[in-house]
Amino acid sequence: MALKSLSWRLCAALALFCGYSWPHAHSALAPENEVPLRPTxxxxxxxxxxxxxxxxxxxxxxxxxxxxxxxxxxxxxxxxxxxxxxxxxxxxxxxxxxxxxxxxxxxxxxxxxxxxxxxxxxxxxxxxxxxxxxxxxxxxxxxxxxxxxxxxxxxxxxxxxxxGLGPSGTFPLLPADPRVHTLGVGMTSVTLSWAPSASITSIPHTQKSYDYCVLVNTQQNYPSLCAAQESMRREKDQKQEKKERRRRVTVWPILKEWWWQQWDSYPEPQSPPSSSSLSDEYADLQCVCQGTENVCTVSELLPDTQYYLDVFVIDKLNGTSMAYEGTFARTHEEARAVITTLREGELRWVTFQDRGSSSEQFFSFRPRGLQQSGLLTLQSCGGGEKVKVTVSSKGQVLTSQAVGGDLAHIWLQGSPSYLIHLEREETTMGRTSAATDPALPGGLMASVKMQTSSAYHRRGVPSLPSTLQIKSFNRLRGCNSVTLAWMGTEERSLYCVYRRNLGGLEAEAGRVSALTAPCLGPESRSDTERVLCKYFQELNPRRAVTTAVIGGLEPGMAYVFDVYLMRRWGIPIKYASKMVKTRKEC
CATH class of the missing domain: 2.60.120.680 (GOLD domain)
Known part of the structure; x- marks a missing residue:
């Protein structure tokens, strides 16, 4: 220990003795031994x-x-x-x-x-x-x-x-007017044009080494391809960072970032992507690279959305690019369908005037009462033509079915409002019958008869008769009266009988067909044609048969009889018309 202490003192004394000569030694030795603090x-x-x-x-x-x-x-x-x-x-x-x-x-x-x-x-x-x-x-x-x-x-x-003087040729040249112009805007597309780059027009044989690329996004215009790539990278990093935060929380990333900021270590980025990978590199930004054409239509866009559009001219050989002055455009909104509100118990004729296209109409209905239940009744009136009805609520389809000449009931339950979509289905039968039918209201091409009613006292769709045929009894047919029978239901309902007098020639099938149209309801008949109305109810469906004797007729005359089942909910049900001729002699 004594020897170590003595050697230390000798070294210190020697250092003090030689201290005056340090500046001369520093000027000669320091430049060769110094290491720069900051990298250059x-x-x-x-x-x-x-x-x-x-x-x-x-x-x-x-x-x-x-x-x-x-x-x-x-x-x-x-x-x-x-x-x-x-x-x-x-x-x-x-x-x-x-x-x-x-x-x-x-x-x-x-x-x-x-x-x-x-x-x-x-x-x-x-x-x-x-x-x-x-x-x-x-x-x-x-x-x-x-x-x-x-x-x-x-x-x-x-x-x-x-x-040296002049351009280097490494970067593409922009035209005197570097703006991007909008030629047209549609619902899902935008057409752009821009002045060609001098790098392409001056030397035609080098056109293959250049590309125009169009970037489309909903965020902003980008001043360079690098900015677009950086924006995409940050979005990915943010998503990844959120995932990592959910997994674990640690102070090490904070310490690591603080440690490296104390030194001037600059990791340089990689070289820019080659032109062959440009479309893949910016696929998330809807990049369209189309060669040297200076007109481009960007499609598959969303309606009623503002898009920012940038054009870049790219030198594929040098891996450089220059940005035009970007623009923005808002696509047109979709044609909103007219939605008609249906009133309580309203009977509506739905017509499709244009037979050259797939016509469609929209209606809305809001049932009354806390139970939010209702009944939708439809019947096609176009002969062999069918109509597709789709009922939805809050964007969710509840039911969809085709409606023909038979009455269709759709039970509405559990939603405060309903959207009813009617669309005609083209058929080869009956295309002109509705258009030329004089019995239809106003001579229009009526396709569907529809009615909506709140049904807060009901528990489901009302029952229908087992058959809609009317029967006449030949033995009970007289000169001034006839006896008719038809099937009823187990529910108490009102039945009304209408008659129409036909002449001898009018009794042929041509005139009768107009009167027997299934969509003709009691609202289209004159009060003078109504002969009687009666209530009927039978709990046993097999025995639900009711009869009526129609008197006050003339001998040897042909009559067309119609029976309507009148209900509180839904369209009145029309039975098949029955033609009966009274006896000439009794």
Missing amino acids: TWLAEEKITPITLPKGRTRRLYFMLKKETAAMSLTVSPCDLPIEWSLAARTRKDKPHKSLQWSTKKSMPEVWWRGPGTDEKMHSFTGSAVDTYRGPSYPHASIYILKLRSKQQNTRATVYLHE
């Missing part, structure tokens, strides 16, 4: 250099020009966020000390850090657009310094240095 980036000529910009940190890139270079251009392309960048030239009055000359341990920019010098500002820009400095090189400039900074978030940018 040497900007290569004629090469696209991707740069990562951490939030709030200034990145510096250095480059030098050849002595014979009279002009240069420097292009900075921000990815998706506004950045600040400036270009300055540094001049030195004296040459660097020999101890500061470049060695394997020092980069060229570091040599010019040390010692006196002045920075002359040449250009500055703030924004998210692609900006290019074009101008003469700075006289007596020893080195050029490019500074880049992002104040909002971490972002990326690319830098390109070109020595």
Whole structure:
């Protein structure tokens, strides 16, 4: 222990004795042994250099020009966020000390850090657009310094240095009018046009190396393809981050992020995607790459939606692109169907005037009462034509069926309101019968007879007669009266009998067919034609037969008799017409 203590004191004394000679040794040895605290980036000529910009940190890139270079251009392309960048030239009055000359341990920019010098500002820009400095090189400039900074978030940018006059040819050229014009807007499509790029029109044989791409989205216009890719990546990252937060919560990601922010380590992004993968890269943004045509129709869009549309001209050989001034358009909304409100107990004739198209009509019905139940009754009146009825509530289809000449009952229960959709189904039979039928109201092409009623006292669809045929008894047929019979139901209902007198010639089938139309109800008959009304009820359906004796007839005359089952709910049920001729002699 004593020897160790003595050796330590000797070393300390020797250090104090030699302390006056340290400055001379430092000036000679330090430049060879120092390691730069901050890494430096040497900007290569004629090469696209991707740069990562951490939030709030200034990145510096250095480059030098050849002595014979009279002009240069420097292009900075921000990815998706506004950045600040400036270009300055540094001049030195004296040459660097020999101890500061470049060695394997020092980069060229570091040599010019040390010692006196002045920075002359040449250009500055703030924004998210692609900006290019074009101008003469700075006289007596020893080195050029490019500074880049992002104040909002971490972002990326690319830098390109070109020595000489004129365009570099690396980036596609935009026309004098770089705006995107809207030629037409539809319900699910938008047609665009734009002026062609000079890179394509000036050299026709190089057209194969260029593409126009159209990006469509509902968020915003993008200043570059990189911005579109970054937006898509952030959406994916946010979704992934939400999933990871659900799994576990840890402080390690926070510590890791804080640790790496203390050092100037800048992982550079990968090279831009090749043109062959552009469509796949931006598939989520509905990218349409279509060669060199400067007119494009984007389809399969949603109605009544605002879309932002951007056009980019892409150089597939160099992997670069330039953005036109994007536009936006709102697609047309769908033609809203007219919905007619049905009143309580309203009897409605639904007509379809246009037989050349698939006609359809919409109705709404709101039942009364707390039970929210109702009855929908329909009957087709177009001969062999059928109508499809679809009942829905709150966007959910409850029932769908075809309605023909037979009466159809649809029980409505459990919803405060119903949407009734009627659509005609084309058939080869009876296409002109409804149009030319003079018995139909107003001579219209009536297709459906419909009625809706609240049925809060009922528990289901009302019962129907087992048959709608009317029977006459030949033995009970006289000169002034006839006896008719028909089937009733177990429910108490009102039955009304109507008659019509036919002449001898009118008794032929042609006139009778008009009177026997199934849709003709008591509302279409004259009160003078009604001969009697009676209530009837029989709990046993097999024995539910009722009869009526119709008197006051003339001998030897033909009569058409109609029986209607009058109900509180639904359309009156019409029995099949029956023609009976009284006896001439009794």
